[in-house]
Amino acid sequence: MSSATTPIVRATQVEQHFGPVHALGPVDLRIERGEFVSIVGPSGCGKSTLLEIVGALQDPASGTVEIDGAPVDGPRRRTAIVFQESATLPWRTVLDNVAFALEVRGIGRKERRDKARELVQIVGLAGFEDHYPAQLSGGMRQRVAMARAMSTEPDLILADEPFGALDEQTRMLMAEELLRVVDTIGCGVLFITHSIQEAVLLSDRVLVMGRRPGTFIDEVPIDLPRPRSHVALSEQSATEAQERIWAQIRSEAEVAMRSER
Amino acid sequence: MTARSVVPAYVRPTPARVAGMPARGWTLVLLVVMVASLELYARSGAVSRLDLIPVSEMATRSIELLGDRDFVVDALLRSALLICVSFVASALVGVGVAYAMSRYRWIHRAMKPYVNVFYALPIFALYPVMVVMFGTGMVPIILLATLFSVVIVIANSLVGFESTPPIVTKLARSLEMTPSQQLRKILLPSALPDILAGLKLGLGYAIIAVLATEFILATTGLGQVVNRAYNNFNTVDMYAGIVFVSVFALLANLTLSAALSSFDWRRR
Amino acid sequence: MNARSVRESHRGASTDRHPGSPAWAPPLVLAGLIVIAWAVSSSLADSAVYPGPAEALESLWSDLSSSRFLGSVVDTARVLLLSYGAAVVIGSVAGMMLGLSAFWSGAALPLVYALNSIPKIVLYPIFLLFLGIGDMSRGSFAFVSGVLPMFLIMVEATAGVSRLHLKMSASLGMSRWSLIRRIVVPSVLPSLAAGMRLCFGLTLIGLLLAEMFSGSSGLGYELLRNLSLARVENIMGQVLLIGVLALVPTLALQQLELRIRRRYEVTA
Structure with a gap:
C-alpha cells in the first residue's frame, strides 16, 4: 500500500469544532517521507488541534487523514509524539522513561533496557540513567522525551511545541539536538511551534496558520543546506524567510489578541 | 460524534x-x-416500622418539628447558638494563632507538629473529662467544639499567611509599614482566600462537634433529640431528627460558602 | 551545564533547615510546659475532679493490669483494623473507578460531598437498629466515617492525572488496563498515602464515638463507664493512652506519605 512516492501524511479538508467554536480548517496538509514541516501561528489558532488529529488524539469533525497511504484508525506504531518536557514520568528513572514505549509494546526487559541505554548515550545523557526527572533540568528531561520517541524507530514524529517550556538558550541547543536525531533516523516530522526562528532553523517547509478557525495562509520553503546549525539563521535566505513569516503572523496575532481580550 | x-x-x-x-x-x-x-x-x-419509616413520613414529621415550640427553643436555637459561639471563637483564635505562628519562628516550630497530627487524635475522648469538670451544660460543648474546629482554621490560615508572595513582603518593608499596617493591608488580604477556606471547614467541624457531643451526652440540643428518640423507641422522631440535622448541616455549609465566596478575590 | 543543573535541583528538593536547635526540641518544650502547667494547676486546685498527670498515669497503670480493660483495648484495636482496612481498600478502588469517568464524577460527586458534610454520628442509631449493638454496628459506622473521605480524595486524585501523561499513553496505543497500572496508580499514590493518613484518624474517631454512645466494651465504652463512676483520673489516663495509640500509626503513615511524595509527585 505504501511506496516511495506515497506521502507520509496526507490530510484532506480537515475541520474541527469544539461545541459552537469553529477551531480549525478546513485544511489540507501533505508531508513527504523524511520531510520536516513546521506549523507556526498565533496561540489558539488550532495548530495543536491539527497535530492531535494526525496523531489520533482527536477525532476530526470532518475530513480524512491518511498516514503512509492508510487512513488513521487509531494510534499508529510507527508514529511517535513528542510533548513538552513535563510528559516524562516522575516516578521512573531516566532509563525506564526511555524504555517506556518499548515496555508498553511488550518488549522483554533485557532487550528494552539495552536499547534504552544506547539511546540515552545518543541524546547525551550517559551517566544519568538512574536519575529521576525531578533531578534533571528541563532540557535534560526533553532529551529523555526525545530518546523515548526514537525508541520505536518511527517514520513520523509529531512534535507539539516540545520546547515551549524551555528557556531561549536551551531551546536553541535542543533544536540542534532534534535536527541531529531526525537526520540519524530519517523520518518525517510535523513540528508545531510559535517560534519563527525555530521553525526556520529546523524545517524544509514552514506553514503559516492564521487565527481561529485556523487555515494555512502562507507556505514558505526554506532553502538552507543540511546539516544545519544556528549559524544558518544569519544567512540571507533565512532572515528573509523569518521576515516574511513574521509579517504574516503579526496582523493575525493582533486581530486575535483584540478578539480574545 | x-x-x-x-x-x-x-x-x-x-x-x-x-x-x-x-x-x-x-x-x-x-x-x-x-x-x-x-x-x-x-x-x-x-x-419493620420500628427500623425504618418511609422518607415522606420523615420529611413531614421533621417539618412538624419546626412548629413545636420546645423543639425550636430547646434544640434548634440552642444548638445553633452553640455552633455560632464555637465557630466565632475558633475563627478569632485560629487566625490569631496562625498569625503568631507566621510571625514568630519558635511558636511556629513548637506548634506545627501538633497541628499536623491533631486530627489523628480522637479529640472527643476529652469530652468526658470536660463533663466531669464543667458539668453537662453548654461549657464543655463549646470548649470541645472550639478545640475541634480551631485547628483546621489554624492550618488553613497558616498556609495563607505563608504563601504571601515574598515580593509583597519586600514591598511592605520598603514602604516602612508598621507590623499592624502590614497585617491589615498586606497579610490579611493576601491570606484571605485560604482563611475563608479554613473558616468554611471550621464551621463544618463545629457543627459536627456540637451535634456529636450533644448526641453522646447532654440534656438538650439537636443531637440529644435523636438520642432520646432512639432510646424511647420513637423511630419516627428519630428519623425526623436525622433528616432535620442533615438538612440543617447542609444549609449551614452552603450558606456560609456562598457568603464567604463573595469576599474571595481569587474567585472574581 | 548538566552537572550544575543537577546540583541545583538537588538543593531545591532538600527540606529547609533551621539553624540552632534540632526540629524536635521546640515541640517537646511545649509539651513539657503543658504537662507542668497541668501538674501545677491540679495541685493548686486540689480537687477530686481535677487529677494531676501523676495520678492519671498511676490509674492508667492499674487499668492496664486489669484483664477487662486490656480486653477493651484489644477489641477496639481489632475492630479499628478491620474497618480501617476496608475503608482504605474499598474507598480507594471505588474512588479510582469513578474518577476515571469525568462525566459520572460530575454527576455523582455533589451527592457524595453532601452526604459527607452531614454530621455522621447522628446516623449511628440507624446502624444500631439494623445491625444491633456489637462489633458489626460500631465497625460499620467506623468504616462509613473513614470511607467517604478516602473515596472523595481518590476520585479527585484520579480525575487530576496529568492530561499530558494521558495523551502520551494514548499516543503509544496503551490499553485501559495498562494505563491504570502504569500511569493512573503511580499518579495517585501520593493522594492515596495522604488519604490513608486522614482516613485513619476519622475511622478511629468514628469508632470511639460509636463506643461512647453504646457499647459493651472498647476504649470509648471504658471512658463513659468511668464517667458514670466519676473516676476522672482513669479517664485522663485513658485519654493519654488513646492519644499514644493514635499517634504511633499516624506518624508512621506520615513518614510513608513523605517517602511516596518525594518520588511520585508530579510537579507541573
Whole structure:
C-alpha cells in the first residue's frame, strides 16, 4: 500500500469544532517521507488541534487523514509524539522513561533496557540513567522525551511545541539536538511551534496558520543546506524567510489578541 | 460524534450529555432513585416500622418539628447558638494563632507538629473529662467544639499567611509599614482566600462537634433529640431528627460558602 | 551545564533547615510546659475532679493490669483494623473507578460531598437498629466515617492525572488496563498515602464515638463507664493512652506519605 512516492501524511479538508467554536480548517496538509514541516501561528489558532488529529488524539469533525497511504484508525506504531518536557514520568528513572514505549509494546526487559541505554548515550545523557526527572533540568528531561520517541524507530514524529517550556538558550541547543536525531533516523516530522526562528532553523517547509478557525495562509520553503546549525539563521535566505513569516503572523496575532481580550 | 472514534477512550473529550442528559440532570436522577427506593423499601413491608419509616413520613414529621415550640427553643436555637459561639471563637483564635505562628519562628516550630497530627487524635475522648469538670451544660460543648474546629482554621490560615508572595513582603518593608499596617493591608488580604477556606471547614467541624457531643451526652440540643428518640423507641422522631440535622448541616455549609465566596478575590 | 543543573535541583528538593536547635526540641518544650502547667494547676486546685498527670498515669497503670480493660483495648484495636482496612481498600478502588469517568464524577460527586458534610454520628442509631449493638454496628459506622473521605480524595486524585501523561499513553496505543497500572496508580499514590493518613484518624474517631454512645466494651465504652463512676483520673489516663495509640500509626503513615511524595509527585 505504501511506496516511495506515497506521502507520509496526507490530510484532506480537515475541520474541527469544539461545541459552537469553529477551531480549525478546513485544511489540507501533505508531508513527504523524511520531510520536516513546521506549523507556526498565533496561540489558539488550532495548530495543536491539527497535530492531535494526525496523531489520533482527536477525532476530526470532518475530513480524512491518511498516514503512509492508510487512513488513521487509531494510534499508529510507527508514529511517535513528542510533548513538552513535563510528559516524562516522575516516578521512573531516566532509563525506564526511555524504555517506556518499548515496555508498553511488550518488549522483554533485557532487550528494552539495552536499547534504552544506547539511546540515552545518543541524546547525551550517559551517566544519568538512574536519575529521576525531578533531578534533571528541563532540557535534560526533553532529551529523555526525545530518546523515548526514537525508541520505536518511527517514520513520523509529531512534535507539539516540545520546547515551549524551555528557556531561549536551551531551546536553541535542543533544536540542534532534534535536527541531529531526525537526520540519524530519517523520518518525517510535523513540528508545531510559535517560534519563527525555530521553525526556520529546523524545517524544509514552514506553514503559516492564521487565527481561529485556523487555515494555512502562507507556505514558505526554506532553502538552507543540511546539516544545519544556528549559524544558518544569519544567512540571507533565512532572515528573509523569518521576515516574511513574521509579517504574516503579526496582523493575525493582533486581530486575535483584540478578539480574545 | 457520527463516525467511529479512532481515539483511545481515556483521552476523548468528556461528553456534555449521556443519554440526552447533562451531569446535573443525572445527579437529580440519582437522588430521586435513592430516595424513591428507600421509600418503596420502607413501604414494602419487608422491614419493620420500628427500623425504618418511609422518607415522606420523615420529611413531614421533621417539618412538624419546626412548629413545636420546645423543639425550636430547646434544640434548634440552642444548638445553633452553640455552633455560632464555637465557630466565632475558633475563627478569632485560629487566625490569631496562625498569625503568631507566621510571625514568630519558635511558636511556629513548637506548634506545627501538633497541628499536623491533631486530627489523628480522637479529640472527643476529652469530652468526658470536660463533663466531669464543667458539668453537662453548654461549657464543655463549646470548649470541645472550639478545640475541634480551631485547628483546621489554624492550618488553613497558616498556609495563607505563608504563601504571601515574598515580593509583597519586600514591598511592605520598603514602604516602612508598621507590623499592624502590614497585617491589615498586606497579610490579611493576601491570606484571605485560604482563611475563608479554613473558616468554611471550621464551621463544618463545629457543627459536627456540637451535634456529636450533644448526641453522646447532654440534656438538650439537636443531637440529644435523636438520642432520646432512639432510646424511647420513637423511630419516627428519630428519623425526623436525622433528616432535620442533615438538612440543617447542609444549609449551614452552603450558606456560609456562598457568603464567604463573595469576599474571595481569587474567585472574581 | 548538566552537572550544575543537577546540583541545583538537588538543593531545591532538600527540606529547609533551621539553624540552632534540632526540629524536635521546640515541640517537646511545649509539651513539657503543658504537662507542668497541668501538674501545677491540679495541685493548686486540689480537687477530686481535677487529677494531676501523676495520678492519671498511676490509674492508667492499674487499668492496664486489669484483664477487662486490656480486653477493651484489644477489641477496639481489632475492630479499628478491620474497618480501617476496608475503608482504605474499598474507598480507594471505588474512588479510582469513578474518577476515571469525568462525566459520572460530575454527576455523582455533589451527592457524595453532601452526604459527607452531614454530621455522621447522628446516623449511628440507624446502624444500631439494623445491625444491633456489637462489633458489626460500631465497625460499620467506623468504616462509613473513614470511607467517604478516602473515596472523595481518590476520585479527585484520579480525575487530576496529568492530561499530558494521558495523551502520551494514548499516543503509544496503551490499553485501559495498562494505563491504570502504569500511569493512573503511580499518579495517585501520593493522594492515596495522604488519604490513608486522614482516613485513619476519622475511622478511629468514628469508632470511639460509636463506643461512647453504646457499647459493651472498647476504649470509648471504658471512658463513659468511668464517667458514670466519676473516676476522672482513669479517664485522663485513658485519654493519654488513646492519644499514644493514635499517634504511633499516624506518624508512621506520615513518614510513608513523605517517602511516596518525594518520588511520585508530579510537579507541573
